[in-house]
Amino acid sequence: MTTSSEVYKEPEKKIGNVVLEVRDLRTYLYTKWGVTKAVDGLNFEVREGETLGIVGESGCGKSMTALSMLRLAPKPAARTVSGQIILDGEDILQRPEPEMRFIRGQKISMILQDPMTSLNPVYSIGNQMVEALGMYYQGEDNKGLKGRAVDILRKMGVAAPERRIIDYPHQMSGGMKQRVVGAMAISGTPRVLICDEPTTALDVTIQAQYLRLLKQVQADTGVSIIFITHDMGVVAKMCDRVAVMYAGKIVEQGELRSVFNNPSHPYTKALMASVPSMEHAHVEKLYSIEGQPPALFDLPVGCRFANRCEFADAKCLEAYPPMFQDEDGHTADCWRLEGQWKKVAEATT
Amino acid sequence: MQRYILIRLIQSVFTLIGVSIIVFSLARLSGNPLDVLLPDEADDETFERISELWGLNDPWYIQYFTFVKNASRGEFGPSFKWQGRTAMELVFLHLPATLQLAGFSILVSVVLAVPIGVMSAVKKGTLLDTVGKLIALLGQSLPSFWLAIVMIWIFAVKLGWFPTSGRGGFDHMILPGIALGWFSVASFMRLTRSSMLNVLDSEYIKLARIKGLPEWKVIWKHGLKNAAIPPLTVFGAIVVGQMTGSVTIETVFAWPGIGLLALQAVNARDYQVIQAVTMFISVLFIGMNLLIDILYAYIDPRVRFT
Amino acid sequence: MATEGNVLELPKESSWYSPSKLKHYIGVAIKDYPVLWLTILFVVLIFPALTAPWTAPHDPLKQELSKRLTAPVWSTGSEDKPPSWSNIFGTDKQGRDILSRVMHGSRISLMVSLSALAIGGTLGTTLGLVSGYFGGWVDHLIMRIVDVFLSLPLILMALVIVAVFGPSFWTAIGVISVLLWSRYARQIRAEVLAIKQMDFIARARVSGASNTRIIIKHVFPNITNTLIVLATLQVGTVILLEATLSFLGAGIPRPNPAWGVMVADGRDHIASAWWIAVMPGIAIMLTVLSMNMMGDWLRDKLDPKLRQV
Numbered sequence: 001m002t003t004s005s006e007v008y009k010e011p012e013k014k015i016g017n018v019v020l021e022v023r024d025l026r027t028y029l030y031t032k033w034g035v036t037k038a039v040d041g042l043n044f045e046v047r048e049g050e051t052l053g054i055v056g057e058s059g060c061g062k063s064m065t066a067l068s069m070l071r072l073a074p075k076p077a078a079r080t081v082s083g084q085i086i087l088d089g090e091d092i093l094q095r096p097e098p099e100m101r102f103i104r105g106q107k108i109s110m111i112l113q114d115p116m117t118s119l120n121p122v123y124s125i126g127n128q129m130v131e132a133l134g135m136y137y138q139g140e141d142n143k144g145l146k147g148r149a150v151d152i153l154r155k156m157g158v159a160a161p162e163r164r165i166i167d168y169p170h171q172m173s174g175g176m177k178q179r180v181v182g183a184m185a186i187s188g189t190p191r192v193l194i195c196d197e198p199t200t201a202l203d204v205t206i207q208a209q210y211l212r213l214l215k216q217v218q219a220d221t222g223v224s225i226i227f228i229t230h231d232m233g234v235v236a237k238m239c240d241r242v243a244v245m246y247a248g249k250i251v252e253q254g255e256l257r258s259v260f261n262n263p264s265h266p267y268t269k270a271l272m273a274s275v276p277s278m279e280h281a282h283v284e285k286l287y288s289i290e291g292q293p294p295a296l297f298d299l300p301v302g303c304r305f306a307n308r309c310e311f312a313d314a315k316c317l318e319a320y321p322p323m324f325q326d327e328d329g330h331t332a333d334c335w336r337l338e339g340q341w342k343k344v345a346e347a348t349t
Numbered sequence: 350m351q352r353y354i355l356i357r358l359i360q361s362v363f364t365l366i367g368v369s370i371i372v373f374s375l376a377r378l379s380g381n382p383l384d385v386l387l388p389d390e391a392d393d394e395t396f397e398r399i400s401e402l403w404g405l406n407d408p409w410y411i412q413y414f415t416f417v418k419n420a421s422r423g424e425f426g427p428s429f430k431w432q433g434r435t436a437m438e439l440v441f442l443h444l445p446a447t448l449q450l451a452g453f454s455i456l457v458s459v460v461l462a463v464p465i466g467v468m469s470a471v472k473k474g475t476l477l478d479t480v481g482k483l484i485a486l487l488g489q490s491l492p493s494f495w496l497a498i499v500m501i502w503i504f505a506v507k508l509g510w511f512p513t514s515g516r517g518g519f520d521h522m523i524l525p526g527i528a529l530g531w532f533s534v535a536s537f538m539r540l541t542r543s544s545m546l547n548v549l550d551s552e553y554i555k556l557a558r559i560k561g562l563p564e565w566k567v568i569w570k571h572g573l574k575n576a577a578i579p580p581l582t583v584f585g586a587i588v589v590g591q592m593t594g595s596v597t598i599e600t601v602f603a604w605p606g607i608g609l610l611a612l613q614a615v616n617a618r619d620y621q622v623i624q625a626v627t628m629f630i631s632v633l634f635i636g637m638n639l640l641i642d643i644l645y646a647y648i649d650p651r652v653r654f655t
Numbered sequence: 656m657a658t659e660g661n662v663l664e665l666p667k668e669s670s671w672y673s674p675s676k677l678k679h680y681i682g683v684a685i686k687d688y689p690v691l692w693l694t695i696l697f698v699v700l701i702f703p704a705l706t707a708p709w710t711a712p713h714d715p716l717k718q719e720l721s722k723r724l725t726a727p728v729w730s731t732g733s734e735d736k737p738p739s740w741s742n743i744f745g746t747d748k749q750g751r752d753i754l755s756r757v758m759h760g761s762r763i764s765l766m767v768s769l770s771a772l773a774i775g776g777t778l779g780t781t782l783g784l785v786s787g788y789f790g791g792w793v794d795h796l797i798m799r800i801v802d803v804f805l806s807l808p809l810i811l812m813a814l815v816i817v818a819v820f821g822p823s824f825w826t827a828i829g830v831i832s833v834l835l836w837s838r839y840a841r842q843i844r845a846e847v848l849a850i851k852q853m854d855f856i857a858r859a860r861v862s863g864a865s866n867t868r869i870i871i872k873h874v875f876p877n878i879t880n881t882l883i884v885l886a887t888l889q890v891g892t893v894i895l896l897e898a899t900l901s902f903l904g905a906g907i908p909r910p911n912p913a914w915g916v917m918v919a920d921g922r923d924h925i926a927s928a929w930w931i932a933v934m935p936g937i938a939i940m941l942t943v944l945s946m947n948m949m950g951d952w953l954r955d956k957l958d959p960k961l962r963q964v
Binding site: 070101102106122126132135168334 | 551552571
């Protein structure tokens with residue numbers, strides 16, 4: 001059990017083969033006002049035991065990406081219009097809907113943002129856990145399932161789980177509830193765990209504990225984590241690789257170190273600059289990005305960041321930039337890299 | 350939990366006292382009951398003697414306490430119209446018929462309303478939802494007494510499928526049951542639909558789906574129990590609505606329940622019977638609401654522990 | 656580089672005759688578009704209520720025994736009494752014109768419901784405001800009284816009151832308003848409790864405004880939307896209640912052509928002369944239907960909070 005008094009040791013990482021590969025994923029929302037391109041041609045992959053951070057402002061399509069991977073984008077407005085989500089070599093977008101039940105929870109699982117509302121208030125947490133475990137371990141009796149639930153809760157740092165299992169969600173603190181949600185998410189031993197801002201609603205001290213727990217779980221099980229957040233600080237703590245998302249697209253992607261040491265898209269630079277850090281404590285004003293991201297149902301022809309970018313020129317307004325890559329596999333969509341980096345893909349809009 | 354029940358119990362007692370005051374004063378408003386009860390040729394001496402005997406010369410608060418004391422034992426005095434029977438006897442004599450009809454129509458409305466309400470929320474915006482909304486609108490707009498008459502005309506007189514009136518076998522129950530339940534189907538359905546829509550939007554439904562639960566379990570286990578809370582709160586009102594609605598429906602179908610009894614008592618100015626019926630229905634309503642609040646605490650653990 | 660940024664691309668083609676389009680139009684007519692219920696409301700309630708004395712084809716009380724039980728103009732009728740355009744909806748057993756009676760009935764329904772709403776609504780709103788704003792024992796007292804009124808069997812009480820005072824126009828209004836105020840009080844109280852928590856009330860209190868002033872200037876303007884929606888949704892209920900009372904002989908006394916009375920008159924003739932009961936019933940249904948639609952529409956526009964009422 002992790003407590004803050006113990007000396008914290010970073011668990012050892014073992015990164016394996018590619019587990020999940022997303023190719024040209026597009027999820028559009030068909031609304032009264034037009035088509036909102038919430039997810040507009042995403043490409044990324046996650047390896048076994050690896051954590052990929054997806055960073056961006058609220059409304060850039062992060063959560064829609066997460067739901068699309070589970071095929072749970074809110075119907076009937078949202079529709080995944082193209083793309084592939086290849087899990088262990090198989091495109092799950094091609095699977096019939098009834099089969100998705102065996103993928104959700106057991107192959108891909110997710111931790112939601114708000115622990116206060118994500119547990120059903122009228123069932124005890126034991127009931128809610130056993131219900132899911134009953135599907136993952138078919139044929140096992142209730143007692144066995146309960147034992148498993150207790151074990152998993154203990155693994156997620158819930159004290160005295162055999163007593164807490166009869167509690168109802170409203171009897172628990174926010175941090176405890178989020179641990180329960182986490183326990184549910186890993187109870188099906190998924191290959192990929194999507195965490196959609198899991199610590200945003202928690203107190204700062206509990207945040208750090210929770211992140212450590214997730215790392216421990218990853219080290220124990222080798223699960224791949226897709227960590228969605230708006231917080232560059234959390235990314236630095238958690239992730240092996242980062243994808244920066246802006247207005248429905250990934251604008252920069254690469255190894256954590258590479259992106260942090262050499263942010264190549266102006267938006268990433270701006271994001272980094274807006275994080276308060278000790279080194280820049282003498283700077284009086286925090287940097288913030290001027291302007292608003294474009295409405296996703298009314299996107300510009302050119303680069304989507306152009307209206308807020310200090311380096312934007314005529315070319316940026318004319319056409320969306322292609323993807324450029326440096327020798328480390330670090331990629332970014334920005335015209336300023338033309339000539340410096342290798343062009344690896346045409347613009348995809 | 351006990352504290353919660355205790356508070357509700359005390360509130361119910363207060364409500365009961367209020368109801369008894371109103372019922373008592375309404376009957377007294379009509380003047381001295383002896384004007385109606387005694388034959389016209391009764392002389393002043395008899396009048397005085399019986400007044401004294403019945404305590405009608407006492408101050409009103411003494412009379413009220415006597416009323417409450419008797420009422421709490423179920424004694425409302427003898428009926429004036431139905432000679433030789435007490436008011437309470439008459440109520441219990443007519444009760445089974447009303448309970449049978451109300452029970453049947455509540456059963457019909459719950460069985461119809463809950464699935465339609467849930468499905469029209471789940472399939473929001475589809476044809477099924479539109480039909481559901483149409484039923485809800487019509488249900489709240491059709492006067493039940495008129496619906497009853499039209500149904501008699503079409504299904505009993507023209508088609509001859511069901512008897513026109515009276516109490517008998519199961520076929521006697523169908524037309525009055527539908528006429529009585531019509532309104533509650535609509536309001537139940539509307540409430541179920543709107544609260545189900547709220548629930549379906551929630552994060553815990555999202556989580557249930559993420560866990561990989563089959564859709565029926567997401568809706569009927571995780572959805573319905575939460576969505577049932579608002580409709581349940583009006584359940585008491587609806588049940589009593591059935592009891593009072595039975596005045597009209599029982600009249601139209603000549604169904605020998607307490608509704609018909611009440612109407613006949615009102616027409617005959619039989620105040621003992623009116624008091625008995627009114628108090629009986631009110632007590633039933635108050636008790637029902639108490640029961641529902643306790644049930645509510647059972648369904649929603651957040652209420653239970655506060 | 657394609658630029659379909661704001662082009663609405665529907666995933667599937669949908670031609671004008673497709674079932675989804677048709678459904679869409681039905682939905683619009685029912686819910687989104689006020690034209691349907693406005694038309695019904697005007698034709699069935701407002702126009703006849705305002706103009707019945709001049710536009711009704713006959714005197715609603717005039718008996719013409721030679722014309723008794725004439726069938727409506729679209730039906731076949733009988734040999735000796737052919738339907739005529741003079742009595743479009745037919746006549747009742749005293750030979751009174753049904754159409755004229757239905758038109759005059761609108762007048763009665765409108766007057767009863769508006770008066771009852773005015774009286775019951777004012778009383779209920781005031782008590783709800785006081786109860787919600789002051790709280791404490793005042794709140795307890797008022798809410799217990801509300802509980803009492805909500806626990807009484809409405810129609811039965813109305814029957815008793817009418818039995819005591821005798822049926823009349825004003826008794827009906829009185830009875831309905833007495834039964835109505837408790838619902839108002841409860842709803843308004845809940846609303847006031849929510850408003851009381853808001854910052855501008857605290858601000859007003861800090862700046863030293865009196866309670867009366869806060870209620871009138873700050874609380875009341877915030878419940879007007881609720882009031883309007885509640886009133887509209889209650890008109891239908893009141894009309895139904897009045898019709899039910901009249902049907903039972905405890906509402907508007909004969910020979911006034913109240914809709915409920917007319918249905919009661921037609922009840923015994925339903926097998927031979929269905930139109931006597933059916934026509935006023937349709938008038939009740941259409942009126943209540945359009946009032947409810949209007950209430951729903953107003954609620955969506957003004958007060959989404961009330962969606963569950």
